[in-house]
Amino acid sequence: MALGQQAIAWQVFLGKTARLGALVLAFVTMVATASAQQVATLTPELLSSYVAHQTAARLQQDITFKPEQWLAPQAPTVNPEMLSAYAATKFVPTAKRVADAQKERLCLAQAIYHEARGEPEKGQWAVANVILNRVVSKRYPSSICGVVFQNANGPKFRCQFSFACDGRSDMGGNGNRIVRESWVRANVIALAAFKQFQAGQRPDAVPANVLYYHTRNVSPHWAQSFRQVSQIGSHIFYSPS
Known part of the structure; x- marks a missing residue:
C-alpha cells in the first residue's frame, strides 16, 4: 500500500478516538508530507511512540481553565442614562x-x-x-x-x-x-x-420631484415658473425648473 494510502487509513481508524484525534491528524499530516527516504513505513509502534511523546509534552503545560482570559466582560450597549434621555426627548407611546x-x-x-x-x-x-x-x-x-x-x-x-x-x-x-x-x-x-x-x-x-399641479380649466401665474412634467386626467403636474 502506498504511503499516502497508509496515512489515510490510519487517520480514519484513529479519528474515532476524540481525545487523540488532533494529535493523530498532526502526525499524519507530517508523515504525508515527508519524503519516502525519511519515513518508509507507517507502523503502529511508530505512531504509538509519537502519541506518547506528544501526551507527555501536553502534561507539562498549564492547562488550567481560565474563562476570564477569553470571555472578557463587555460594557452594556444601553445604560440607564441613555434610556432616561431617550424617554425624555424621543419616546412616543x-x-x-x-x-x-x-x-x-x-x-x-x-x-x-x-x-x-x-x-x-x-x-x-x-x-x-x-x-x-x-x-x-x-x-x-x-x-x-x-x-x-x-x-x-x-x-x-x-x-x-x-x-x-x-x-x-x-x-x-x-x-x-x-x-x-x-x-x-x-x-x-x-x-x-x-x-x-x-x-x-x-x-x-x-416623479419624486413633482410638487405642484392644477386643473386644466385654470392658468395660474406660478405655472410659468415651473416645468410641466405630465398630464393625468384634468390635472397638469409640475416640478421645480
Missing part, C-alpha cells in the same frame, strides 16, 4: 403613534377625495404622490397633515388646497352612493400610499 398614523392617513384620504375624486385612479394616486413628495421636500411641512392643511388657518383661500379653507367640512362620504364609493376609494388609496410611505417608498404615479 405606542397609543400616540397609532393615533398619529391614523390622523396622517385621514388627512391624505381627505386630500385625495376633495382634490381628485372625479379623476381616474391614476390621477388620484398622482395627487397622493404630490402630497408625499411635499412631505419629503424641505420646502413644505414634514407631515402629511401639515402639508394638506398648510395655511388653512390663515386668510380664506390662501391655503395650499382649496378644500382646507373653504369653510365646509373636510370629511367626505356624506351623500349618494357615488359620493360614498368615492370616499371609500380615497381611503383605500390613502391607506396603500401611506403604507408605502412608512416603508420609505412613494407611489410612482409622478
